[in-house]
Amino acid sequence: MYMITFKLIGSCGSVTAPNDVRDLLTAHFAPADGIEHVTATADAGDDRIDLVLFSLANSEAEAMLTARAACLRALERAPELIAWRLSDGAAGDGPGIR
Structure with missing residues (x-):
């Protein structure tokens, strides 16, 4: 099992993190993604959400790619x-960018 971390960034100054962001994300994850557990934390009024995903995969690279794809799918x-996107540090420069 691998621990993968990402940041979601609000795309505008007035966006705030939804209370149920974890549920919103995991509703779009598939069993094939191998994601076993997700935590999402944000301070009230924050335009950043810190994600931690625990992934079953054969390698760290596979876990990172699969978790990234699952997050982008959920954002789409x-x-x-x-109003949220993966931060550039999370290799989030794909179709999930808004």
Whole structure:
């Protein structure tokens, strides 16, 4: 099992983290993603969400790629997360960027 960390960044100054961000993300994860557990933390009024994902994979690289793809999929599909993107440090320069 691998621990993968990402940051979600709000794309505008007035965005605040939804209370149920963990549920919003995991609703779009598939069993094939191998993600066993997710934590999401943000301070009230913060435009950043820290994510920690625990992934079953054959390697750290596979865990990182699969977790990134799962997060991007969730960002694309959950309307409540339309104002959020993976930070550049999370290799988030893909289709989930808004």
